Amino acid sequence: MLEKTTRMNYLFDFYQALLTPKQRSYMEMYYLEDYSLGEISEIFDVSRQAVYDNIKRTEQMLETYEQKLGLxxxxxxxxxxxxxxxxxxxxxxxxxxxxxxxxxxxx
Missing domain, CATH: 1.20.5 (Single alpha-helices involved in coiled-coils or other helix-helix interfaces)
Structure with a gap:
């Protein structure tokens, strides 16, 4: 899990400019500030599942950017x-x- 978190933090650092403001907020809160899915969902007044889905999609996008750009x-x-x-x-x-x-x- 720590390896994945470290990787996501690096990918986020390299590619955050390519994300929407909402994606950046969710990723920052989840990976950098260690908020739980429930805490993020309360702050944004959305379901926990919506936060989870957004984070998973964003992780996939970051991996795709890395495959294409290799930064x-x-x-x-x-x-x-x-x-x-x-x-x-x-x-x-x-x-x-x-x-x-x-x-x-x-x-």
């Missing part, structure tokens, strides 16, 4: 590459420090 997938790939780059730079820094120590030891 989240590309973001994940960039994050992975940045982590690898940071590791390589840390290793290189270690190597440089060792070389500097050897040079100083020559004196």
């Amino acid at each position: 989240y997938s590309k973001f994940q790939q960039r994050c992975k590459l940045l982590m690898q780059l940071e590791e390589k730079l840390a290793d290189a820094q270690e190597d440089v420090q060792q070389l500097v120590k050897k040079i100083k030891d020559l004196d």
Whole structure:
């Protein structure tokens, strides 16, 4: 469940501009603010089922946008590459420090 929530939060971040104001409100309240379906239905004066259906449709729309545009997938790939780059730079820094120590030891 946590994985799905995290994914939906990212998809929402990337694609929220493509949603209607009502869809944005429901998704924000449900995923970001942790409101229950019942609480959202009371606030908007609609049935709990209407909120559930709207959220499920919106989730499907977000997944469709991701399939077509791939913004989240590309973001994940960039994050992975940045982590690898940071590791390589840390290793290189270690190597440089060792070389500097050897040079100083020559004196």
